[in-house]
Amino acid sequence: MTEPATPAHDLIGDFAPKLAALTDDVLFGDVWARPALRPRDRSLITCAALVVNGNVEQLRHHLTLAIANGVTAAVITEVITHLAFYAGWPRAMSAIAVAREVTAGRDR
Known part of the structure; x- marks a missing residue:
């Protein structure tokens, strides 16, 4: 089963897959998920x-x-x-x- 495409992958995943992955995993997966804010x-x-x-x-x-x-x-x-x-x-x-x-x- 494949996961649904993220906005980052839809936007740049075909051209810059690592940047899309970092956007999803680090920026939105970690930084945005931190509980202090x-x-x-x-x-x-x-x-x-x-x-x-x-x-x-x-x-x-x-x-x-x-x-x-x-x-x-x-x-x-x-x-x-x-x-x-x-x-x-x-x-x-x-x-x-x-x-x-x-x-x-x-x-x-």
Whole structure:
């Protein structure tokens, strides 16, 4: 019986199988599973880091995960607004556009 493909394997497994495996086994299998932080907190930290670094290509996935981990659209918007003063306006504007798409139709 084969295990279902993970998002990392779907995205890059055919091209970079070791990176996909590390993503699954170390990042999500170990780091994200550590009990000192709740998944909601890890999601907020990760999304903030992605906004600050301008990594909007990864933000879509992590915003979706954040919502699954209990972060509301209103909180996402507030985090990005707050970060505009620390990360820069262009990064916040790019991030808010992604957040708008990901949270469309969700309660604010």
